[in-house]
Amino acid sequence: MRRKVFRDPPTQRNRVWQTDFSEFETTGGGIWRICAVIDYATKYCLAVAVTPTARGADALACLTLAVTEAERVLGLGDLRADRGLTEVIGPAGEVLGMVPAPIAVVSDNGPCFRGEVFKTAFAGPDPLLRHVRTRVRSPQTNGVIERLFGTLKYEHLFRGVITDGDALDMEVHRFRIIYNWIRPHQALGDRTPITAFSATASEEAADAGPCSG
Template sequence: MPVSRFVELVGIPRRSYTRWLARERAGGGPGKGPWPAPAVEAAEPIVEKYAQVWPAWGHRKIYGLLVADGYDFSASTVERAMRRRNLLQPVTYQRERRQLAAARKAAFADQPSRPYQVWQLDFSEYETITGGVWRLAGCADYYSKYEFGWHVATTSTAADAIAAVELAIAEAERLVQRPLLEQQTDPDTGEIRPVMLVTDNGSAFTSVRFERFLRTRPELSHVRTRANTPGQNGVRERAFGSLKYEHLYRLEIDDGQSLATEAEQYRQVFNHTRPHEALGLRRPAEVHHEDQQTQASTASN
């Protein structure tokens, strides 16, 4: 078969083939690239330093943190610098995150427009080295992604669910510096605008004890997702995934006390340090704080 015919069959453009052939006959010459990349080369040591501090983060999270710290790098520059130093996450890591993001977007038809409109509550399991299997329960604010705290126990009963909600209420009241019921009550009409607490249909959330507890908290309204639709609790599931893959799975945790300590340490990072893509690379604590200031300004006017 003539070489030119073979080139056509494998899909190489004829012009490319003849150009390569002419270069070869001329004794070879420098091919295309690698071109100079001064921006990437200047960014590499700085990007590597950040990526080593946060080894579980992808290039967009590292980019957001660099921008917050005053560096003028583009996202593509950060990605290329991490690729050069072999610091990028595996392809499957990004695919899983995109799938969870799609589920999160489908959670509600009418998206919440401020904090304290929708909270999501669920359990997640973690097995320690010597202490057996533990369950973490916690509420996350759907709008700001703020984590209110995690209750750690060996069970996932109604009592554990109630403890997680009480923990969330206490943290919310600490943030707003007043009772949650007072914040959710319209000062003009006295109407209560309850926080919608979203859970799945697990036995802890369908129990009489849990429903009886919620009836004593008019600032909360309980809604359960449809059966077999975990995507409707996407923000909660996504944050549990971040906790495990970015922190817990990288450690050797002996018992429940160590688990609680490490989970709380990550919660502080998640709320106050880690840029969140769904928030425009802001932190959950920033969104919470900014919204509270806006509401206070609106009320005073």
């Protein structure tokens, strides 16, 4: 399943999300962790959180915020209504049919993502999410979230004085608004992520055009 995620990058929202932590040291000397979840296709930053630790509970809390945000933006009571389909392959390699596909949540192999706490997000008979970890020493496969962190730091955080965790939390959430609602993305045809993420199916098809890959 990991090979398919990276071989066939999605062009629709809620097919692949990426998540990770990034460290930031404030001028007061504290080192904080920024956790975020981003939608691969639309670049919409679904959630961001500033925490003193990078534990499984912190990662799970941010992922839970991301699900809530996606449902809020799309006006859904259950995000399962917006997920894609995947093929069911028989023993001879034949396609038997299509079934709903959980959203692939891609992370690195950090201990917070390997623990039992984070695993609870992918449990149950009809999971909304499935976990896909990148290969060891292959950070480029989680590149969308890494670019988000780079943009956050170089376009926003490094340009001011951030003294403590409260100030960092405020600036991170301020940047999320700029990133999602104001800052156009060349990869999205100069649209904003909120425009791409909230587009209807017909609008997605029209925007994709012949160069959607």
